[in-house]
Amino acid sequence: MVKLIEYRQLxxxxxxxxxxxxxxxLVVFYLLTPAEVSIGPPxxxxxxxxxxxxxxxxxxxxxxxxxxxKRYHGPLLFKGIEAVVVVSAxxxxxxxxxxxxxxxxxxxxxxxxxxxxVVLIAAKNKWQWLRNxxxxxxxxxxxxxxxxxxxxTAALVFMxxxxxYDYVAVFVTKHMITLGRESVNRNLAFMVGTYDxxxxxxxxxxxKEASMLGKELRSxxxxxxxxxxxxxxxxxxxxxxxxxxxxxxxLMVAVSAYVTFLSYFFSALIVACSCxxxxxxxxxxxxxxxxxxxxxxxxxxxxxxxxIYVLITSxxxxxxxxxxxxxGVIVLAIMWxxxxxxxxxxxxxxxxxxxxxxxxS
Numbered sequence: 001m002v003k004l005i006e007y008r009q010l011x012x013x014x015x016x017x018x019x020x021x022x023x024x025x026l027v028v029f030y031l032l033t034p035a036e037v038s039i040g041p042p043x044x045x046x047x048x049x050x051x052x053x054x055x056x057x058x059x060x061x062x063x064x065x066x067x068x069x070k071r072y073h074g075p076l077l078f079k080g081i082e083a084v085v086v087v088s089a090x091x092x093x094x095x096x097x098x099x100x101x102x103x104x105x106x107x108x109x110x111x112x113x114x115x116x117x118v119v120l121i122a123a124k125n126k127w128q129w130l131r132n133x134x135x136x137x138x139x140x141x142x143x144x145x146x147x148x149x150x151x152x153t154a155a156l157v158f159m160x161x162x163x164x165y166d167y168v169a170v171f172v173t174k175h176m177i178t179l180g181r182e183s184v185n186r187n188l189a190f191m192v193g194t195y196d197x198x199x200x201x202x203x204x205x206x207x208k209e210a211s212m213l214g215k216e217l218r219s220x221x222x223x224x225x226x227x228x229x230x231x232x233x234x235x236x237x238x239x240x241x242x243x244x245x246x247x248x249x250x251l252m253v254a255v256s257a258y259v260t261f262l263s264y265f266f267s268a269l270i271v272a273c274s275c276x277x278x279x280x281x282x283x284x285x286x287x288x289x290x291x292x293x294x295x296x297x298x299x300x301x302x303x304x305x306x307x308i309y310v311l312i313t314s315x316x317x318x319x320x321x322x323x324x325x326x327x328g329v330i331v332l333a334i335m336w337x338x339x340x341x342x343x344x345x346x347x348x349x350x351x352x353x354x355x356x357x358x359x360x361s
């Protein structure tokens with residue numbers, strides 16, 4: 001099925017991305033006291049061993065899910081995995097919120113946080129349109145917890161490793177496309193997405209795309225749809241999605257910036273640069289009509305944000321901000337060149353759901 005990537009869907013994705021970033025920072029800024037964050041030198045609290053262990057765990061989990069999607073087609077196992085991930089991620093977020101509201105709650109807070117997490121996943125399974133909301137809550141939980149645990153340097157290294165893996169997983173092994181497609185088709189809270197139908201003039205499409213879509217719609221018996229087609233317009237699914245990791249990892253870096261430097265400005269700068277990175281990814285994705293790994297451009301713009309921060313606070317440290325700027329430019333150039341080459345070769349990949357799914361959050 002030919003599919004569009006339209007601005008309305010991209011705007012919704014950007015809005016959900018911003019909700020995660022701002023909600024996570026508000027939780028850290030207003031609900032965690034300075035004593036509860038590990039303020040320290042730029043190296044921060046997360047060791048290099050912890051970073052690589054988390055990275056290996058991430059790869060192992062993704063590979064395991066890939067083979068499960070290939071070999072197992074029942075719903076129960078995936079619902080169970082989703083429940084474990086969502087409950088564990090949301091639990092820590094609810095603990096932080098409830099601890100701030102009820103500082104003397106102690107054990108009651110943990111019990112209430114666990115109950116709220118279970119209710120969240122149960123509600124999502126009952127009302128499928130809660131998928132986006134559930135993914136947002138889980139992403140905020142993961143981003144906040146990892147950001148507090150890691151220092152800024154560790155978080156940035158972790159993001160760089162994930163960016164490299166994301167590039168390989170989408171453009172080389174392509175298993176991330178399968179994971180995304182199956183997550184959407186099974187309505188799992190591992191992604192946020194928007195799905196709609198756009199009516200476009202036939203001239204809006206390339207000849208090959210119009211021909212493919214015309215063949216798919218030729219057998220329809222719907223009178224209104226046949227009339228629409230005769231008028232020269234075509235109905236096309238418009239879909240866009242973003243992984244929960246793409247939401248949580250930039251938040252992790254923004255939180256770690258606050259935890260390490262106790263700087264509201266640096267955290268806000270990271271969020272602003274992350275938004276620019278997502279907009280860049282959206283632009284390339286729409287222009288070349290292909291699924292694009294989001295973490296590499298996000299990492300590139302976060303690197304630029306780091307360069308700006310160092311330039312403002314330590315202008316004499318030219319080698320560090322020059323390296324950060326160069327790193328960002330190189331990653332963006334690699335993404336652009338890869339997208340252009342794959343488009344010319346007709347190798348663009350899209351996440352194409354099998355059926356319309358309600359994803360309003």
